[in-house]
Amino acid sequence: MMQKFLLIAASFVSLFLELSLIRWVPAHVFSVAFFSNVILIASFLGLGLGFLLSEKKLEMFHTFPLCLLIFIIVILLLENIQITLPSNAQVWIWSYYQGNRLYAPPFKISIIGILAIIFSLIVLLFIPLGQKIGKLMAGFSPLYGYTLNILGSLFGVICFGVFSFFNTPAFIWFFVAGFLAVLILYKERIFVAALFIVALATIIIGASERDILWSPYYSIELLRKEDRSISVYVNQLFHQKAVNFDKDLNANNKYGFLYKWFNPGRALIIGSGTGNDVWVALKAGAEHIDAVEIDPVILNLGKKEHPQMPYNSDKVTVFTDDARSFMHKASGPYDMIIYGTLDSHATLSVTSSIRLDNYVYTHEALQEAQRLLSAEGVVVLLFSVPTDWMSARLIDTVKSVFGNKETRYVFTDSYLFNLMIFAGPGLTNALSERPDFSRILSMPSAKSAVEIPHDDWPYLYLEKRGIPKLYFITLLMLIGISITAIFTLSPLKGGKVNLFFLLLGGAFLLLETKSVTTLSLLFGSTWIVNAVVFSAILFLALAANWMVMKMRFKGTAWFFLALSLSLIISYFFPITSLLRLGFFSKVAIASLLAGLPIFFAAIIFAITFKSTKHVSHALGSNLLGAVLGGFLEYGSMAFGLKALYIAALACYLFAWFYLNKKLAQ
Incomplete structure (x- = not known):
């Protein structure tokens, strides 16, 4: 019984700590938020190498508490480094605005060098944890041990979700992970020392983060000004400002510009933040406002501390939701839809390089906005545009939906935002009735070489289709570190890497990523x-394990066939057609499309893993395959998100061919 608890506890720590680092490291190391899947890949690599080393007599887990403390100290020291980005990166990262950082450290290191340091440290941190899980699993039959491993991982996801819901500070995350890790050492002589180290690590984090608020997406720091305005910094970078409109004449004029020409009537504000757009719309005479903001902490800040307290009005209804999700459900009509400088500083998921706001600025998203407009309605998009190609992309995306006749734009000074795009039937009337307004605005050019984002390629911040130079160089560096680590700790010539399970691991991560984005x-x-x-994926894996343990499947051929067919169907299925369905119909069809390939893949893994003779080698290889899948995910920048299905299918077919060849031998 105790061995079961220890395996579940170690598995819990592995996934819980992984999620914690993905949230915590970007709060202290500038720009890493835009590379969060690098942390995921590093943890998989460390766990995989640990599994491959689990047959070694040397007990590495004794060093885990000390490794965790050293890692925490190094990350906090890196906060004093100014991260530099190459000028020809071919991708926009908001930290290019060095002047918008909360403080400017004196030392400089390139982002590629910083990522190499963090990647290596995380790999080293997770190796002892992976070895411990491998050693504990050796005491059980392969599939039963793997089931306990999944169960612990599921508890880790649920627990971190609960902590995210309550916006708990980071020192609690590390206390939970560290304390459980120490419990695993309860019989060891180092138990007391390990407990002291974990307590010290928790105190260091708590003391260094006294002024940090944690939302489910960012670390948040506030800079309060004498005029009672509040600057909001997320992951050390300026994000938005709660403006005191009684004192800030420039902001008054800038936000109020659009209301000189349009009556807000019934308004929808997408990305309402601390409430600037809400206040100005109320002041302009809005009859009702639906305000949508994804971050509950930023929204709560606006409710309690915005100088004008705009959210207290009875005319305002607040929704804590994703912009695109709200538009799916909204019925409208709205006289005005305002995109309130909606720019994210985080990725959509731990497995994906898509950013949180990418699905808001696609052709299909603006079609949804068009559907919600009244007969005289107008869309107003506000943005702080950093490059010519990004302004061209935003303007052309709006034009692709509303056409040249109903699209205009104007550039302004750089304070808070520098681009306003107007579109919709109400614009045509305003232009004809107000010639002075027409003279201020510019008409979009007839042609543009910039690609328009679509739901399958939603990369607003990429200069062009393809893997940008910055990511490409970073990938080469990380692949080099990974290969060096694998050959050093697990020589391929020793036959320790199982190609079949490696392919399954790569394909499964691609499936997981596509499911999350869909x-x-x-x-x-x-x-x-x-x-x-993520919880549903782990539940499916548990269900697959249970079926394989209860039923006697003779082979995997039919499941490989079913998996291949489900992937082909998912590839060709027009996923955006589901957006028009009701909630329960959408849930049912989407669950089948996303769930069936994962379920069949989990059954294939369970059947083959059940009979494996080298558990640690198989699971270690599977995790190394996940590292490969993490690298392949970047290919979606060139080929689109649906291409992940093709890459996953290729991995599974190769694995099937390899398995049949081995069985024939």
């Missing part, structure tokens, strides 16, 4: 959707 498109890019999806 369901985020359908139900919203919120942390709740992510938590539910």
Whole structure:
């Protein structure tokens, strides 16, 4: 019984700590938030290498508490480094605005060097944990041990989801992970020392983060000004400002510009933040406002501390939701839809390089906005545009939906935002009735070389289709570190890496990533959707294990065939057609499309894993395959998200061919 608890506890720590680092490291190391899947890949690599080393007599887990403490100290020290980004990166990262950082450290290191340091440290941190899980699993039959491993991982996801719901501070995350890790050492002589180290690590984090608020998406710091305005910084970077309109004449004029020409009537504000757009719309005479904001902490800040307290009005209804998700459900009509400088500083999911706001600025998303407009309605998009190609992309995306006749734009000074795009039937009337307004605005150019984002390629911040230079160089560096680590700790010539399970691992991560992005498109890019999806995937794996343990399947051929067919169907299925369905119909069809491939893949893994002779080698290889899948995910920047299905199918077919060849031998 105790061995079961220890295995579940170690598995809990592995996934819980992984999720904690993905949230915590970007709060202290500038720009890492835009590379969060690098942390995921590093943890998989460390766990995989640990599994491959689990047959070694040397007990590495004794070093885990000390490794955790050293890791925490190094990350906190890296907060004093100014991260530099190459000028020709071919991708926009908001930290290019160095002047918008909360403080400017004196030392400089390139982002590629920083990522190499963090990647290596996380790999080293997770190796002892992976070895311990491998050693504990050796005491059980392969499939039963794997089931306990999944169960512990599921508890880790649920627990972190609960902590996210209550916006708990980071020191609690590390206390929980560290304390459980120490419990695993309860019989060891180092138990007391390990307990002291974990307590010290928790105190260090708590003391260093006294002024940090934690939302489900960011670390948040506030800078209060003498005029009672509040600057909001997320992951150390300026995000937005709660403006005191009684004192800030420039902001008054800038936000109020659009209301000189349009009556807000019934308004929808997407990305309402601390409430600036809400206040100005109320002041302009809005009869009713639906305000949508994804981050509950930022929304709560606006409710309690915005100088004008706009959310207290009876005319305002607040929704804590993803913008795209709300538009799926909204019925309208709205006289005005305002995109309130909606720019994210985080990725949509731990497995994906898509950013949180990418699905808001696609052709299909603006079609939904068009559907919600009244006969005289107008869409107003506000944005702080950093490059010419991004302004061209936003303007052309709006034009692709509303046409040249109903699209205009104007550039302003850089304070808070520098681009306003107007579109919709109400614009045509305003232009004809107000010639002075027409003279201020510009008409979109007839042609543009910039690609328009679609739901299958939603990369607003990429200069062009393809893997940008910054990511490409980073990938080469990380692949080099990974190969070096694998050959050093687990020589391929020793036959320790199992190609079959490696392919399954790579394909499964690609499936997982595509499932998260698909369901985020359908139900919203919120942390709740992510938590539910990851929990559901682990539940499917548990169900597959239970079926394989209870039933005697003779082979995997039929399941490989079913998996292949389900992937082909998912590839060709027009997923956006589900957006028009009711909630329960959408849930049912989406669950089948996303769930069936994962379920069949989990059954294939369970059948083959059940009979494996080298458990640690198989599971270690599977995790190394997940590392491969993490690298392949970047290919969606070039080929689109649906291409992940093709890559996963290729891995599974190769695995099937390899398995048949081995069985024939």
